[in-house]
Amino acid sequence: MDYILIIISAVFVNNIVMTQFLGICPFIGVSNKVDTSMGMAGAVMFVMVIATMVTYLLQQYILEWLGIPFMQTVVFILVIAALVQLVEIILKKVSPAMYQALGIFLPLITTNCTILGVAILAVQKEYNLMESVVYAFSNAAGFGLALITFAGIREQLDLVNIPKSMKGVPIAFIIAGLLAMAFMGFAGIVK
Amino acid sequence: MAKKESNFTNMLATLLIVTFASSAALGFIYELTKKPIEDALLYKKTLAVQIVLPEFNNDPFGEAKRVAVGKDTLNIYPGRKDSVLTGVAVETSAPGYGGDIRLLIGFLPDGTIREVAVLEHKETAGLGDKILKSKSDFPLQFEGKNPDNFKLGVRKDGAGEVDAISASTITSRAYCKAVQKAYDALKKGEIENE
Amino acid sequence: MNKLITVSPSPHIYGKDSVSRLMYGVIIALIPALIVSVVMYGAGAIIVVMVSVASCLLFEYLIQKYILKSEIRITDGSAIVTGMLLAFNLPSNLPWWIIIIGALIAIGIGKMTFGGLGNNPFNPALVGRVFLLISFPGAMTIFPKAQGWNTPYVIPAGEIDTYTGATPLSLIKNGIKSGKGVSELLETSGLNYNDLFFGNIGGSLGEIAAFALILGLLFLLIRKIITWHIPVAVIASVFIASGILWLFSFEGNQAIMNSMGMKLPVIQFKDAEGVLKMFHMADPLFHILTGGVMLGAIFMATDYVTSPMTPRGMIIYGSLIGIITVAIRVFGSYPEGISFAILVMNGFTPLINRYVKPKRFGKEIKNG
Amino acid sequence: MNQIIIYTIASLSILGAVSAIILYFVAQKFKVYEDPRIDEVEAALPSANCGGCGYAGCRNFAEALVKSDNFDGLFCPVGGNKTMEAIAKILGREAVAQDPLVAVLRCNGACEFRPKTTNYDGATTCAIEAALYGGDTGCQYGCLGHGDCVEVCNFDALHMDPVTGLPVVDDLKCTACGACVKACPRNLFELRKRQKKERKIYVACMNEDKGGLAKKYCAVACIGCAKCVKVCPYDAITMNNNLAFIDSEKCRLCRKCVTECPTNAIIEVGFPPRKEPQAEATVQAAQTENTSQDIVSAKKEDISTNLNKEE
């Protein structure tokens, strides 16, 4: 039951993009096409789950044990950067097809604040390992949901005449704002 | 000078040096800021008590008492100046519209409400958040009142003398309930002058 | 040679439908509900509708003329429709300046930032309405009691309780929150289905009378302005979703017990204080008659621009609107939820259009 | 030294070392070669993504450049020789220098030279009108005037002249990317060698009809009389299907053909005014003066009387 609440909360109620403002750069940048945004969502989900798992273990069994939790930021980002690079290198060799689908987004993910943000939030919320993984997964799903919906709208808008001054990023923000407004309706479903 | 080549020793050495330097610096700065950080955290913790209570110079947390009211157990913190009881802060809560409303209520020794601080709430912005002093005059109704002769209940319900926040009756009721609970705890806690 | 022969690609004749004909059709369909609201709420309803329509038209005109510098098309009726629908979603005592802000948001942000009619991914009237609901929750959730022509537009200070009340839905929702049963609440408030059907309740000015909205629906269907798919899908899914939940609520259990002698399990949950509580809920008929489900299903969700293009897509869209509405009503913090549900599904409409294609003629032949 | 500091240093250093080691070995083990020059080449390209090179975008073109052994057939018309040289430098190869080109419109059928014979009332694009019929004038080779070319120009080098109803090329902005050549359903654009001071002489007509018919519908059509071929001292002009063509590689801008042409179908651009302005009066007038309606209608009469005489 707790897991379901975590999922609903992360996907709809406290959507990572629309209410927590994490991962805005890729949200705006990689959402021109539905297909690419699906690739991005997949890549984020993949990395986020692994990264959260690894950082969780690091935090619990090394940083806390040594009494230096304040090293969180430095350690996490270093690990995430290394991890992303590792995944990229391995994927390229092991599964070129998957690399084609997800790989091109991997460099973007290092500086995607959702990964670090979710890793830190999972620690802050004092989840256990399984909860952290579910939390990471559902946040990635929430990110994907927002991204793909958004890409759908933008793809449709590509076919009509938007006022010139609104084209591109400004209109993307307006859509994001209206979408976030719609999602506010879910407020309170999970306390 | 030419760029360093990316061979194994160079890479390892560079990373080691960089991490060594930055971790050393971090450890050092951590030591430096340790004290101020602790001070700040302590201040934050006591701030609410300082706001709701009159002047005191004891450690209210050290003298904290836990009092059971109904199913709940409430924390109460007595404030004393030179061992004379100046007031009692009671931490209380009640379920509102969006979640628990947590209040810290400062009572004068005679049971009069001095000041109420909202520790935490999840009420709707623009409606239920009028329990904040910065948002409306609703909390002012309680200041200077003694629950002995001020009925804590919403006037519209016929249950008391409090004017509810319009369109937020649930929040208003919860607020009254929390204050009532705190008052009960205060009575039960029997904090006296030492 | 002045009169040259015209040459153009086929076809050479055209149907008689036009954008403005469709828009004015919607306006006509809204009139019964407008009449009911004037009968119930008096001058306030007229003021709100007038202000809303006039400011929508004005903003559309100003933006087209001075900002977009495009052709002025305010006569196509779309701004009037937006204005009326916005007004229909507001309480009839809303101060005029809030209405103007709502109209500005609806037309300015909801419609014109995207270039105008046809481009907006979200229903402009709902954008305006939800914006106001979040921005001015106080003013937007105090509804006048239906007192006919005597209902004041400006509520006299200090007499708020005499003239205003909650909508049936928020009454029930707040009541359940404070631990009362639905039947008890209905009894004390004197609500009955007749009132719900004929509009003798508090609420947004256009949502109160189910029968007037259904009249509008019939008109729209007869004139072939909309198809049945969306309204039916929304209403049916609200009915079914709330019905299923209701069966497992205290009230549903009682009803089943009384009529069939069957006993279904009742959902129980722990409240904030850790006390085990029964799950209370109003019945499905109540849910479809209140809180703008009819207005939303018939007029808001069917907005051409923001709804899917294929019958199958429309049914998916409509059913999800219904389910989200019920989810928000029962579990969320808003007593009604159809506005949000429609906006959310507006967001998903492009994806529905992308993946739910009409049934093509003829199967594709492989390797051809 | 404090214990915390030691832990801090130790943990981070070890972490850094470990990640460096792992990364290094994994990178060694899973190495996949990708030419880093692709990125460099892409950076050197103008990233207009106009498709003028024949590839889907600058990135694709960069890949093709890196993969190919020489630059045969690979040329970025937007960046021109300069860019190609830069790329050649990156790849260590010789660039094939290509003469700079500029687009010209091979039609001068302004409204007053080419009266309408029908009203076109479809979607306003040339492609659709061309697919439908021969156009709203009697000439089925000439410009349709809906500006498909202006639409596709990425460099703002084309605009419609509201008076003549024909597109005008801005020589300074034109990069010869060829988008207009592809877009024009009548194939009216030609990429010609740039001459000094942007001077050019070309046949502004694509009409392959026989002389009389061509002339009947357009006063400035090439009637295939071949006078220009005879007068050209450099053999730069050829006749094909009743239509003259001036090869820009051979033309030396002597302007003899311009004076010879009976219908002013050969246009010269960028030259100082002649001593005897008589010969090109019509063209000049058409290009500069005819803003007022009176002149236009007067011209029309002129032309129609001319036409009558011819017939």
Added chain:
Amino acid sequence: MNNLKNFTKGFIKENPVLVLFLGLCPTLGTSNSAINGLSMGLATTFVLVLSNVVISSISRFIPDKVRIPSYIVVIASFVTVVDFMMKAYLNTPGKNFEPSIYDQLGIFIPLIVVNCIVLGRAEAFASKNGVFASLIDGLGMGLGFAFALFMLGSVRELLGNGSILGFKFIKGDGMLMFVSPPGAFLALGFLIMLMRKLNQKLAKN
């Protein structure tokens, strides 16, 4: 002269948020009031300037393959320093028990490390330029960022709360939408549009 140009470009012409669209997460997340936006901007500036200085001075010694990890470690260290500082000195709750600035910025302080502006400037500018130029660049970009955040924060605070920097202009609440998440998107969208128009006008003159 060149340095001056480097310094000023971050405000209008190459404003990291409004023109280059970098660092959008903290921009949206911390701009619900002018003071929050400003503090976030200044914290980022601090990190940006120091990391630019350090990276420009050490970049010559760093092999290419470990460039990014090294930079990240440097940046993350400065971020942690900022975290310490703010936790110690900007952690005082307000008079009416409003959360402290440190609490309001919350998760976005450690996330400065993944702010594209910081790594981006390190990569694009600091690693190729001298120490002083990098310092100026960092300062310019950082203040440009802070400027944008302050602007957005002011707009949102004014529209949503009727105040700027806590000074009330109207009684009661404003349009609460602007202090809630959707308002951030809307306000930033319009701000970017206005900036675009301004830049077009500047380019014309």
Added chain:
Amino acid sequence: MLKTFSKGGIHPPENKLSAGLGIETLPLPKNVTIPLSQHLGVPAKPVVNRGDEVKAGQIIAKGDGFVSANIHSSVSGKVTKIDTETDISGYKRPCIFIETAGDEWLDGIDKTDVLKTETSLSPEEIIAKVQESGIVGMGGATFPSHVKLSVPRGKKAEFLLINGVECEPYLTADHALMLAKGEEIMVGIRIMMKALKVNKAIIGIENNKSDAIEHLKAIAAKYNNIEVCPLKVKYPQGGEKQLIKAVLNREVPSGGLPVDIGAVVFNVGTVFAVYEAVQKNKPLVERIITVTGKELKKPSNFCVRIGTPVSAFIEAAGGMPENTGKIISGGPMMGKAVINASVPVIKGSSGILLLPPEESKRKEILPCIRCAKCVSVCPMGLEPYLLMPLSQNNMFDRLEENKVLDCIECGSCSFICPANRPLLDYIRLGKTSVGKIIRSRKSS
């Protein structure tokens, strides 16, 4: 419940002004201009020269390749020139100009109206005869009929469908033909059944032509295996795919041919031409054509020689009205607007429609309001609202993905669009571009 096709379709006002009128024969034109491409496929090659004397029915141009058709002189006289002239396509294309002299027919052509019911020819001989006579689809598609009659190897035709639907408003040529030449049509059907080796033929007729239905039903009773199927009025039922769906409830696969599902469809006009070719040895040199228009004095059905200028029979129908904005060859939905009244009639011309300017003018284009009416009327289940902007923005891969090639260009979407958007214009454009791309992909 009358049969019809299930998906989409519209009901434009019928305006069948010349319905029920007989067929009039026009006097011989003084000159004819016979275009060399009157059929789908490669233009025919002229086999006469300038100055040659020709007789009516004499072959003057030979089909060039398999998908091409012979062209015969429709009058007797002298070839004055072979030159380009603007024809119905709107472009100048090669034509043979003949000056009429007398009315001399080639030997062996039976010009009488005597019904000849039996044929001794084998299927192959019938097809050869059809090819020789230059018969093309007379409904407007002008696809050479002999190609259609030769069922590809590995496929089998089960049904012969005869298209007597005439769903286009205004047109009544097929209607008139069915009333006047019922017996001949039946014989033609028998001949074609023999050629196709099928045992079942169905004539589809919309029930706004109840007299034709009754007439043909009565005649069909005399013949085995020929059935008349009344259909509900709905445009574009005359489309091959829609007719098969309506009559047989089978769907032609996307990118496939009717014969893939065992059906072959011919227009009644074609059937009559086949009858004349096989039984009377008469090549395709004349056809029935409707001249109509609300302003026209005397809307009529004429039997005219191919190559007659349109103006000739507009005169016969009462002269060109003052108020003419558009001259359309064919019906108002799928017909082609021509540039003037001097263009010649070709084998595929089923009617000439004169529209007044106010009807012919398009209305102002408004933005798409996504009302989905175009989706609901598209008989092919396409999404015109999407295809148009895709075509405008040159998104060819998405056009292909969304089946633009399935469009039958019926124009229902443009007809219904409340925002007056030129949907079909752009879809046609996109279709051409995508077609080109696919061809080049296949060839490479």
